[in-house]
Amino acid sequence: MLVSAMTTPRSGRPALARPDGTPLRVLVVDDDPDLAEVLSGALRYEGWEVRAAGDGGTAVAEARDLMPDAVVLDVMLPDTDGFGVLRSLHTVKPDVCVLFLTARDAVEDRIAGITAGGDDYVTKPFSLEEVVARLRGLLRRAGMARQLEEGPRLCVGDLVMDEEAREVTRSGELIELSPTEFELLRFLMRNPRRVLSKAQILDRVWSYDFGGQAHVVELYISYLRKKVDAGREPMIHTVRGAGYLLKPVTR
Amino acid sequence: MLVSAMTTPRSGRPALARPDGTPLRVLVVDDDPDLAEVLSGALRYEGWEVRAAGDGGTAVAEARDLMPDAVVLDVMLPDTDGFGVLRSLHTVKPDVCVLFLTARDAVEDRIAGITAGGDDYVTKPFSLEEVVARLRGLLRRAGMARQLEEGPRLCVGDLVMDEEAREVTRSGELIELSPTEFELLRFLMRNPRRVLSKAQILDRVWSYDFGGQAHVVELYISYLRKKVDAGREPMIHTVRGAGYLLKPVTR
DNA sequence: GGAACTTCTGAGGCGGCTCTGAGGACTCTG
């Protein structure tokens, strides 16, 4: 089952590209077409060339055709399990990076065995920010993609985030964040000087099956302010009726 | 309310065009024919080549024929839901931009995820100015349309508006605006040196179901003057019996 | 199995935003 094909990245950021200049390619494999659509959309937006497949057989066929740099692979598939697909993928393209999608209660050690090769995994339900970030991490570690070589540091003013170490500092001082706080801040830092609506934030930072209200965003913004701004000149700003905005202090 | 259909853009600005010179194409999908007509009219006025559809099936067929650069899509359709149409649209044209229309109370529901790909949405009742602006934002981020590449800055004289950051400055000084003030000013700035009637302003800046009087326009113009002109040489001018006009100060 | 932490819900309150109404100023006309 072919879900969608693809031509160009739509994102404002520079297209992800390999040393030869062609865009990075990713294959999304999930039997839930809605989820595959959402993932494809998000990755396309990030500059990937995306193709999607709904089962293991199609996935391998698509991989042979596309020769993807990375694969986002649901472990539970209608025809085969993730392990079979993984073996086939490695036959097709030995150096492919794989990001597994797995249910929370899946057997942890089997996943651990699979990811030994440098691959990674994310448990469902996940947030798009997490998938995108993990995939970036994989590629960086694999040494692909020129744009990613710059390192895992994210800077806005004197606010610095080390994504790999999951460490945040402001003017040198360490800031401790909970997982959600961290991911929210990462999203803000990847979109500085831009108003982000609560709905946008909810879409990217919270998991796709979150049924709650936009009110949580307000709450977590409030948490972040206490830790990030904390008496200092504020970097997180409310734009009434529009959303929130992170920007360096103007001097 | 029915707006007369027209063939060529009436607007003073150049027609929106893609790199190859042909005008940008948009498909409007809404089951309310009046609303579809209003939207179509406004977008045509902005220089788009417009076609409309009333349900998901027709929409996909039209899309296959038109190959639109963007789609304005009501989430609630008689035959399918937004996800289905979105998936079909992406199969037809993977790089299409989608702007969703949704009822206010449906936002919390399950819009989350749909917009993940960098697509955007607007809640009903919306103002035309908002739809047009969002659509421009989408296209800009997608890197289409030569005219839009200039960036998200709107300048009239020393008055500068950064739409993404929702920031307005006059000769460098920051001006704080409420949501309505912001949208009114945006409309004025996108139509400089042109007299805009109160009715025109009401139609574009206020949502289509606003029942109030033209008096609010006077009021908000007065608010804007206090903030934008504020002692300086005035840029906002009243044309008695006709409307208002924004222009740079002439020396 | 308990303690610490994290996440989310609900309620209360504050302040800003939007719009109405009224009074006054300005402009044009007869």
Place this chain on the structure above:
DNA sequence: CAGAGTCCTCAGAGCCGCCTCAGAAGTTCC
């Protein structure tokens, strides 16, 4: 100069958006 029409501005009521607190439920770690 009077009157009508148009526009400007102020004051205030109600509403809505946002912030914060407190606590319940779930999770992790020892």
